[in-house]
Amino acid sequence: MKFRSSAMIxxxxxxxxxxxxxxxxxxVSTTDQLVRAIGSNRTIVMKAGTYLVGRxxxxxxxxxxxxxxxxxxxxxxxxxSGLTIKSSGGNAKILGVxxxxxxxxxxxxxxxxxxxxxxxxQAPSECQAGVLGFTSCxxxxxxxxxxxxxGSFGITLQSCQDVNLVDCVVTDCTSGAAALNDSNHVRxxxxxxxxxxxxxxxxxxxxxxxxxxxxxxxxxxxxxxxxVNTMAGFxxxxxYDCTISSNAIDVFTNSEEYPDFETSSFSENQFGDPxxxxxxxxxxxxxxxxxxxGYEYGFYDHPSGLCLLFPPWWTSEExxxxxxxxxxxxxATILFFAVYDLPKNYDARNKRKYFDEGLKTYLxxxxxxxxxxxxxxxxxxxxxxxxFISLSYRGSGMVDKKKKVYLFVRFVMFDGRIYAISGSSxxxxxxxxxxxxxxxxxxxxxxxx
Numbered sequence: 094m095k096f097r098s099s100a101m102i103x104x105x106x107x108x109x110x111x112x113x114x115x116x117x118x119x120x121v122s123t124t125d126q127l128v129r130a131i132g133s134n135r136t137i138v139m140k141a142g143t144y145l146v147g148r149x150x151x152x153x154x155x156x157x158x159x160x161x162x163x164x165x166x167x168x169x170x171x172x173x174s175g176l177t178i179k180s181s182g183g184n185a186k187i188l189g190v191x192x193x194x195x196x197x198x199x200x201x202x203x204x205x206x207x208x209x210x211x212x213x214x215q216a217p218s219e220c221q222a223g224v225l226g227f228t229s230c231x232x233x234x235x236x237x238x239x240x241x242x243x244g245s246f247g248i249t250l251q252s253c254q255d256v257n258l259v260d261c262v263v264t265d266c267t268s269g270a271a272a273l274n275d276s277n278h279v280r281x282x283x284x285x286x287x288x289x290x291x292x293x294x295x296x297x298x299x300x301x302x303x304x305x306x307x308x309x310x311x312x313x314x315x316x317x318x319x320x321v322n323t324m325a326g327f328x329x330x331x332x333y334d335c336t337i338s339s340n341a342i343d344v345f346t347n348s349e350e351y352p353d354f355e356t357s358s359f360s361e362n363q364f365g366d367p368x369x370x371x372x373x374x375x376x377x378x379x380x381x382x383x384x385x386x387g388y389e390y391g392f393y394d395h396p397s398g399l400c401l402l403f404p405p406w407w408t409s410e411e412x413x414x415x416x417x418x419x420x421x422x423x424x425a426t427i428l429f430f431a432v433y434d435l436p437k438n439y440d441a442r443n444k445r446k447y448f449d450e451g452l453k454t455y456l457x458x459x460x461x462x463x464x465x466x467x468x469x470x471x472x473x474x475x476x477x478x479x480x481f482i483s484l485s486y487r488g489s490g491m492v493d494k495k496k497k498v499y500l501f502v503r504f505v506m507f508d509g510r511i512y513a514i515s516g517s518s519x520x521x522x523x524x525x526x527x528x529x530x531x532x533x534x535x536x537x538x539x540x541x542x
Contacts, residue, residue, distance in 0.1 A: 116175065127178075127187075128168065131156050134175040139185035145215060146197065147190040158200075162222075165191030169198045176202065180209035188215045189222070193421075195249075198226040199233075206234045213241040222421050223249040224266065227256070235261050242266040242289070245406055246296075249422050250276040252522075257282065264288045268406050270313070272296040272422055273303060275522075282306045291315030291342045292405045297330060298322040298529075305332045310340065317344040318364070319352065332357045340364070393418055394540070395429055399481070399507055401514070402536040404529065415462070418533070425518045425530040430458065432504070433511040444475070444506065448484050451504050451511035458513075464493040469500055480539040481507040487524075490517075499524045503534050 119130040122140040129152055130137045150159030150166040160167040170176070187210060189196045196212040199205060205227075212224050224240040224247050227233055231254040238258070240247035242265030250256060253276040261281070263270040266289045273279055277300060286294070286308060292315050297303055299322070310332075318340070321330060331353030341363040346352075393401045393409045395416060403409070409418045416429035433451035452469075459465040469488030476483045486502045501524040502515045514537060516530040524530055 116177075120181070125152050128152050128157060129154055131170055131173065131176065133173045136177040136179070138179060138181050139210065140181050141184050143186045143188060145188055145190050147194045162193045163191060165189070165194050167194040167198060169200055170202060170205075171199075172201045173205070174203045176204070177206040177208065178210065179207070182209070184211065185209070186211040186213070188213055190215050191222075192216060193222050195222050195226045196224055198228070199230050200228045202227075202230045202233075204232045205230060206236065207238050208234075208236040209238070211239040211241060213239075223247065223272065225249070226422070227251070227253050229253065231255050233257070234259070237261065239264070240266070245421055246270065246272040247286075247289070248272075250274065250279065251423060252276060254278060256280070258284055260284065262286075266290065268292050269294045269296060269315075272406065273298065273300050274422075275299045276303075277301045279303045280306065281308050284308045286310045287312045289313045289315075291317060291340075293317035293320040294340075294342065295319040296406075300330070302329045304330070305335055308332070308335045309338075310335060311338045312340065314341040316342065317347060318342050319346050321346065321352070336360075338362065393429075395512075397431070397507060397510065397512060398539060399505065399512065400538055400540055401427070401429070401533055402538075403533045407533070415458075420529065423518065423523055423529075424520065425516065425523045425528075427530065427533060428513070428515045428517075430513055431510050432458070432513045435506070435509050435511070439509075444482065447506070447511060448504055451513065452486070455502065455504070455513040455515065459490065459515075465490045465498065466494075467500055469502060481505050481537075483537070501531060501534065503537065505537060507539070 116134050116136055118136045118138060120138045120140065121127045121130055122142060124144045124146060127137065127139065127144055131154055146168050147165040150161065156171060156173050158169040158171050160169060187196045192214060223245050226249040228251040233253065233256045235258045237260045239262040245266065245268040247263035247266050247270050249272045251274045256276065256279045258281045260283045262285045264287055268290055269292055270286045270289050279300065291313050294313050333356050335357040337357055338360045345364050393416065401418065403418060406421050407418060408421060409416065414430060418427040432454040433447060435447060456467055459467050467488060467490030469486040472485045472487045483503055483505045487500065489497060489499050492498055496519060498517045498519055499521040500515060500517050502513060505512045505514060514534055516524050516534050518524050518530065522528065
């Protein structure tokens with residue numbers, strides 16, 4: 094009897110474990126039903142129809158977060174595992190209601206599958222946000238998903254692993270098809286990428302193992318086909334058995350190297366130099382040396398006479414005397430404003446005092462602007478050139494006692510004033526040396542001529 098009792102306990106325990114991880118299925122027909130159904134170990138079947146996302150920060154669900162962006166609300170699926178969202182066979186569309194939000198965003202998720210859906214934006218304007226975004230996710234599959242503009246990029250990956258897009262379509266996006274940052278083992282298979290802007294078409298930064306298999310890439314136009322910014326160059330990045338046709342793009346790549354294209358075919362493209370290496374037939378590598386301008390940087394010309402350069406997926410605007418420059422793909426933001434007027438009897442021996450006064454004003458401005466209480470420390474010594482003197486600080490702060498942000502600040506003394514150029518993000522890695530935000534701050538210059 095003892096033995097049989099133990100066996101029964103084992104069987105019951107095993108059955109309980111299976112029940113705990115069973116995949117449940119929910120069928121939905123409205124946006125509210127879709128949001129409420131999001132959770133781990135779940136399949137959500139969407140009936141045909143249009144699901145508008147972002148009008149309000151509701152409904153509530155412990156598995157999602159609503160981030161307010163302007164007058165809209167960004168839906169962020171957070172921390173789920175084993176989630177499948179698929180169309181029931183009809184045309185299910187998920188559309189963001191604002192140009193400043195993605196249709197859906199995912200953070201810290203694993204084993205997520207999207208199948209048979211169309212994602213995009215409600216208004217056909219030039220959007221500042223992508224269509225679908227994934228941050229710190231792994232084992233993601235998009236099967237038969239259409240990502241349509243006017244999103245900036247069809248898909249954006251940040252710090253993701255093992256992402257597969259199969260039989261997907263990316264079309265009509267206003268910046269490019271894909272922006273991949275710090276993500277590994279990414280594969281596009283049998284995908285159609287057509288009719289997009291190319292600023293660049295593919296942006297790949299700090300990624301390992303990115304491949305395109307049997308994809309059709311056609312009728313895209315703009316400045317750059319593929320931009321790669323990694324220590325390893327194009328190692329592990331390739332286009333295999335792809336058909337690349339009828340594209341009109343100024344610059345093929347800003348890299349000194351080229352990805353693997355040997356099994357792909359090129360036809361009827363209009364590429365800038367070296368176009369002769371990418372004509373009819375198999376691709377065997379471009380001929381001659383090639384150096385192009387890469388993608389066109391944005392240029393912020395501050396009233397002070399200072400300027401910043403930033404990538405095309407960043408936006409600049411001014412609000413109550415403070416310039417705000419921000420990434421449309423991450424939460425990286427830069428504030429640019431004056432913090433101290435130098436006295437008429439300026440004495441270079443007192444520059445430390447002047448910068449300290451500017452630091453005080455900067456901290457008070459953050460506190461009054463958005464209730465940020467910050468603590469920063471000096472990083473390095475004064476940096477002096479023929480145009481200005483600068484001093485950098487790094488630290489962190491709390492916004493409204495709720496959200497931690499990391500800060501990298503450059504104070505610049507120029508033409509009788511000290512300016513704070515302050516970068517911030519909730520992700521410490523986005524303000525580290527070498528990050529995109531850091532490079533924008535380091536681009537501070539005085540235009541010549």
